[in-house]
Amino acid sequence: MFFEFGPGALSGKHVLDATFRAYETWSFNCTPYWVDLERTDNISEGTGWPGPKQLDQMGDKYVSAGRGDLCSPEQPNKWIEFNDNPQETDENLTSTVRAFAAGKFPRLTLMLRAKDESEPRAWKRFDNNAELKVWYVHTPGVPTSVGAIPGTGTTATCRPASDPLTVTVDTPTVQARVQTKVEQNQGDEEGYLQAEFVMERSSTDTTSGTWSQVWSDYKPDSGWDPDGTLEKTTTTKRADGGLYRFRARTQSHWSYDGKSGDLFSPYSSWCYLRIDSTAPKEPTVTSNTPYTECLTNACDPHGGPGVAGSFTFGPNAADKDVKAYRWRFMSSKADATKTVNAKTVNAPLTVTDVKPGLGGTQTLSVEASDLKLDKDGRVRWGPPKYFTFKVGLPPEASGRWHFGELKPGTGTMTAADTATVGVRHHATLVGEAGTGGSTRARRGAGDYSLRLNDLTSDPAKQSGYAATASPAVNTQDSFTVSAWAYLTNASANRVVLSQAGSKSTAFALYYSTAYKKWVFNRADKDQSDPVFIRSLADAANPPLNVWTHVAGVFNTQGDTDKSNDTIQLFINGQPQGSPVVLASAAATYEPWAATGGLQFGRAVSAGAGVDHFFGLLDEAAVWQDPRSPQLMRDEDRLETDGVAANELVAHWDATISTSSGTKVAESPEDPDNPASTSFPYGRGGLALSGSGAALTGEDATALVLDGTAGYASVAGPVVDETGAFTVSARVRLNKATLDSKPVGYRGMVAAQATPVAKESSWALWVEKVADGVYQWKFGRTAVDSAGQVVDTAVAPAETPVGDKEFGTWVDVTGVFDAGQDFTADDGTQHFGVAQLYVGPFMQQGEEDPGLAAAQQGTGVLSAGRGSASGLTGHYLPGDLAKLRVWVGAMTADQVNTQIAEPST
Structure with a gap:
């Protein structure tokens, strides 16, 4: 018997213990015989005997039940429970369910079978109501709202290395909002969480110095807080003139069966700040027309997106030599920062072209400068003054x-x-x-x-x-x-x-x-x-x-x-x-x-x-x-109830019957035409290479690739890559062949070629980062007209590929969100961020995911091969079941519902 589970509400939990139980209703006789619980590859309507490939031993039981009073003592129907026995190292139910809940593979398929199928008396019957009982703790998520409060105010911000936040106090306040990896449903227990803060200082107080840790702290000081709590703490005394950076992560605490432990999320991105007591202080900001500052209990809308407002910026009473001001809106990091020079030193300055790009409550950030240089040779700016006002909503489409x-x-x-x-x-x-x-x-x-x-x-x-x-x-x-x-x-x-x-x-x-x-x-x-x-x-x-x-x-x-x-x-x-x-x-x-x-x-x-x-x-x-440009970005997202739309524009499926011979066929699925026999976009099948690729498989049809010469390809591109898109593959890795590859080897799952040179404009791949250590990655590469690489964006997985991911199907998804803003290393603002999902979970990596130069691929789109560092090849050792591409950047919920396909 086979029992297949989707992650459902288990998704994103850290499993502490798991028990599988099945209801035995019949035995051949009253003598116990061994029953094995095995993990297998997934089943489908087309699965035939002897079933999918067996992957791992989950446990076994020596039992007999279901013969009632035919036995003495009586043997009624009975729940048979399988739970890891610490004395038997080959029993792996808990670790397997843990990997399943973490999204390492999309389905958990368990098989009940007699240990000795040649023994007729070992045959049994079980009902179809098996259960998987799980004890878990919330997996921590990367904290949000991470930032520093520059002075004695309440608004925090996080700045990049190219533009550190100026702080005029030597004990700055930092904050972070603790998170669970998956948002809890209303009424659910929301975890036992802490925020951990870590701060480093540059050895030269410049961005080129060596960083070393100088402070850390946890909040709350004792006990634990639930998901979504904003934690704040004040650092110990820091040196004036120092350049610092800090980040935070969420800690999740658990206790079970007499044991306890802690889990940690990945860290947030670094936030940079410079302590400078001599820098200009917060300027004054007053509004003229049409906007007015929000009061505690009143915030009336005025103007609208693109409607210019007049504001007067003035020096702080403590300053004597303010020579310039700069201002920006906090609603988007990539909104342009504008600088104005004062005609008279330390005098107020009225600016009449302050144009909010969006409706609703907006926060204007204004900083003052004396035009002196910091240790990095950049003009130093004082801490920001925040001015909050409400902008009228934009007119609707006519x-x-x-x-x-x-x-x-x-x-x-x-x-x-x-x-x-x-x-x-x-x-x-x-x-x-x-x-x-x-x-x-x-x-x-x-x-x-x-x-x-x-x-x-x-x-x-x-x-x-x-x-x-x-x-x-x-x-x-x-x-x-x-x-x-x-x-x-x-x-x-x-x-x-x-x-x-x-x-x-x-x-x-x-x-x-x-x-x-x-x-x-x-x-x-x-x-x-x-x-x-x-x-x-x-x-x-x-x-x-x-x-x-x-x-x-x-x-x-x-x-x-x-x-x-x-x-x-x-x-x-x-x-x-x-x-x-x-x-x-x-x-x-x-x-x-x-x-x-x-x-x-x-x-x-x-x-x-x-x-x-x-x-x-x-x-x-x-x-x-x-x-306004901001409203045009919103229109491009094509949102309904705040969720952006996406459209499946390419779908190749090696598991369907029409995939045979030398091509992976397009899926015939057209939800508006169930009788359709071809994919509506008609991209054509993926043509197999002359060697190293075959449509076969041990358990079902798949594109099997040898990791040496095998791939499949079609004419691309299938999306406008200057806009948002999503690409996902269902892939099964061949660990033995990967182990034979050198460190640094990339096995390309799917890739789109650039117009010139041997690079991929986008690619999904597995990379050998060390002996026996592999990591999923999604990346983008931009080249100039001569084919030289001008920018890259890489989104890596948080953790290496685990043992449970080898030999089974895994969904890896790359999302390019062309509307997401980011600040490049040189301080310039851009749009376009790469995101990687393994299963239903977005990965938080250390590499730069922002693509600062637009790139459109053309030519060959390949499965199992790609281009990087001037070389076309990078063959994938493994199998491919599906390759799909959507126009539009999927959200985490969309990845979960449209790709991971969760079930109860």
Whole structure:
């Protein structure tokens, strides 16, 4: 009998003890015989006798039950319990369940069998209600809210080495919020936790010095606190002028069966601070208009995102030589920091261009400087003054088209405008073959998109589009337009959105075959031969057959002065270049209102449709205001109830029957078309290499790779890698072959090649970091036009691959969150962070996960091989069951539900 368990509520717990119990209902006779409990590979509907491969002994029992009064004494039905016997080292139930709960493998499959199957009298029957009983303690998680309070205030912050926090007291306060690895359900016990703090000082009080520990502490001082408690402590006296760094980790305490112990999370990232009693003190900050400071019981909203506020910064009464101020918003580390110099030393300074990028409560951080240099040769800044105020919420979209009603086969030819502001502008579909809906849609299963013009080769029929009957946006005033585009043909200009006047298109958001870039343009006037002013994408040759978020912002700066009007293109939530000043680009420019309807998938010239789009459009929206960069990043995330959407765009499955011969087949699964026989995105199968790769397996079909020459490949890329994406593989490692590899060897699970040089733009791999020690990793590499590496981002696993992970299926997942901000080593702010999941758990590693340079892969996408350090190879010793890629950065919950597939 086989019993298979999903992690369920056990996920993220540290198992102290485990018991498996099965209910015996029949024995051949009254004589006891040995029953083994074995761990095996996983089962499926296709599993046949003798079942999957046996992996490890869990325990055994010498029993007989279920014959009732046929035996003397009577042998009624009975629960038979298996628990590790300390005297038998081959019994591994607890350690196996511990690894299972830690996410080292997605399913725990246990088999009951007679130890001697050649003995008929050993046969027994068990009911199907087996139980796994577990004693556990909460696994600690990396603490949050780690930071230092610069003076006597209450707001803490964490700064990088490139910009240490200035602290003017010699006993700074530090804080951390203790966490369990998995958030507890309401009403559940929430752990016994402490925060441990560790502080180091630089030997030279510069960032290039040697670091040594000078202080540590635990909070609370005695006892334990539950999950989510904010712990604060004050350091012992520290030296003035010293450069320090500190971090924290969560400790979880347990006691069971007369024993006790402690578990520790990985440390948080380092926070840097410099103690400088002579630095300028906290400046004064007063608001002018329109924003007002929040009071204890009142915080009224004013203004809005992108609406400039006026603030006056002044020196602290204790300072005599303040010469400059800098300010930033605390809502995003990557929001630009702006510096202003005082015209008069130690005098107040009024700043009128303080523009919050988001609505809601915002905290403005302001620091003063005397322009003296610190020991690192950088201008020193004093501790920040925090000013909290509330920003009015941004206007909602004045038009939004989900295209969710365009289910194929229904004949629906209208896309509803689902916005709630202003007048509705429903879009009517026009065209013959290929104009309608598609199951390939940006919000994932159950969603639909607008499909245009790529189902036929007849030019006469390649003229499909959708349009509103009247203007959906006033192009004379500030506006923003955006949509998700899946471009399948770049042989001509391909318009995503446009709106025309009587003679010309006022704006167009499109792919340009001349520039080979995405473009947002405006016409100077409504005339037959207008001057088009363009905001161009940073990168040329965007990939085809991928989802890309494109948007354009027209900004009149809230006034009637046409000389400062600008346009700017956004790709995947990121601004492209600098805003283009329209009057500077064309002296004839006038802001004018287009009188025609909003066009989806074409432009209008001289009354005729031109530049028709080929492919898919989805989630289009317009706003009658200039969206801030922060709001554009939010729109790119495509959130529903605060959770970003993702769409499966590639899925290869070696376990299905169509995977045979020389190809790993695409999964035929289409949730909106159960009768489908092919994956909707049609990437093609993974072609096996000439040697070293085979579709076979001891227990079920798998892609078996020899670690020397075997791999499988297909033409890539399958996602726009300047945006967010997720890649996951179900892999089984061959430890014997890995052991024969040199230290430093990388076994590539999956990788996408870069356009030039032998590097992978992204890769999942296992790395031999020492003899017998292996580590999962996910990374990204950016190269320049000559193929030289300019940046890398690596997310490693917290712990080495454990013994329980070898020889069994493990889910490893890489997530690239293009919207997550980080500060690079040089102090510059960027977006794009790599994350690794092993099973359902995100890993906290020591390596740099931020990618400061955008990179798009092209060419071969490989399973079992990749490129790194100028060499293509790095063959994987092991088996591959599935390889999947999504557009969108999955959250931990999405990884758990869509990849780890938990069950009770």
